[in-house]
Every structure is written in C-alpha cells, then in structure tokens.
Amino acid sequence: GAGVSQSPSNKVTEKGKDVELRCDPISGHTALYWYRQSLGQGLEFLIYFQGNSAPDKSGLPSDRFSAERTGGSVSTLTIQRTQQEDSAVYLCASSPAQRRSTDTQYFGPGTRLTVL
Amino acid sequence: EDKVVQSPLSLVVHEGDTVTLNCSYEVTNFRSLLWYKQEKKAPTFLFMLTSSGIEKKSGRLSSILDKKELFSILNITATQTGDSAVYLCAVPNNNDMRFGAGTRLTVKP
Numbered sequence: 707g708a709g710v711s712q713s714p715s716n717k718v719t720e721k722g723k724d725v726e727l728r729c730d731p732i733s734g735h736t737a738l739y740w741y742r743q744s745l746g747q748g749l750e751f752l753i754y755f756q757g758n759s760a761p762d763k764s765g766l767p768s769d770r771f772s773a774e775r776t777g778g779s780v781s782t783l784t785i786q787r788t789q790q791e792d793s794a795v796y797l798c799a800s801s802p803a804q805r806r807s808t809d810t811q812y813f814g815p816g817t818r819l820t821v822l
Numbered sequence: 823e824d825k826v827v828q829s830p831l832s833l834v835v836h837e838g839d840t841v842t843l844n845c846s847y848e849v850t851n852f853r854s855l856l857w858y859k860q861e862k863k864a865p866t867f868l869f870m871l872t873s874s875g876i877e878k879k880s881g882r883l884s885s886i887l888d889k890k891e892l893f894s895i896l897n898i899t900a901t902q903t904g905d906s907a908v909y910l911c912a913v914p915n916n917n918d919m920r921f922g923a924g925t926r927l928t929v930k931p
Contacts, residue, residue, distance in 0.1 A: 739919070741921075747923060748826075748910070748921040748922055748923040748924055749865075749910065749912075749919075749921040750921075751919060751920075795863050797863070797864065797865070810856065810867055810870055811856075811867070811919065812867065813858075813864040813865045813866070814864055815862075815863050815864045816863035816864055818863065
C-alpha cells in the first residue's frame, strides 16, 4: 500500500492479557516509530527503529512493553499483562530519513486499545 | 527539559473565521518544527519549518517560524467544517520527536 498501515484498528482486552499491535511501514522507509496517545494528551514517544541499528527503547514506560522489527520492515509492539492505564491509541510512523532530527514522519491510522 | 507548548488548547469558531494557533518550544539543538493535523487517529503532515521568517503556504493554511522568540504559528483562513481537528506541533530533539498537547479546533457551520 501507499501509506503506513496498522492492525488491528481496535482492540479490546481484559486486564492482565497480552496484546500485539502490528505496523507495516511505507516500503523503503528505514525509520519506524511507535507512539502512544492517551485521551486528551499529546503524543508520547515509545520506541524508535533505524535500519539495522539497535532500537532506542528509552520511551517504553515499563518492562511490560516490548517491540521488534523483523527484516527491517514490519514491526510488532507487544504489551504484556495489560493494565487499564495502557488504554490509548497506539500510533506507528515511518520515515525515509537516515537522521532522526530531520525526519518527516508519516503516520499510520493507529490502533485504539481498550483495557477493561 | 525540552518542551513544546501549544495554545490555545481548544478553539471554537464559525465557518469563514480566521484562526491562529500557537506553538512555543524549548529544545536543544533545534533543527526543525513540524505541524500535523489529526482527525480521528492518525496525524497528517502539514508543514516542516526550518528557517525563521519564511512563510509556508498550502491553500488556506500557512505557517511561519520565529527562531529568535522560539515559536511558530499556524494560520487557517476562511475556515471550513472540514478543518475541525487537533493540530499538533512537533519538534525533533536529540532523542525523539517532542509533541505538544495539540489545539483542538472546532469549526461550526
């Protein structure tokens, strides 16, 4: 496809369950970001992948959160033992830029996660 | 601490009005400022600004950056109901893209 895609678009889960969120970046984009946006809040950085380099995980809020990017393309964000405060929209973005500070990021439609 | 502050947090206008959204920032090693429009879930890129005083325009939207006073404004003229959205300002720093909380614009018919 032409843009960033994410799946599922909506996910409702019970507290304590694990969830996986998927992101397909724009083909050829080397950089991939995950963000979280809680209701009424700005975007919160979670993790950054650039090519084959080690990811910047400095934004992950706890060790229940992890992400991987296989083959430099598709990425999966995993949240283990979900809590109600994990409820948010999780946005993925990709960028063709090699340098982070000059990025223009293209966002996917997001996954709305609701933890009951 | 790096931060991006947007104002107002929300704004309600009628079709045809002109609005100005503000974004101030404090970021080390500033390189660029970006504006996004967010409807429903995904932010859509609007502008990237890197130089002071140079206005960027796209239709009824325009934006300008002041690197001395550390702020940017986004103007929308002749607003339409389709302009209703959250407008996000973002500034990359050394480690990530720092976003403001956004301005929620509602344009009433």
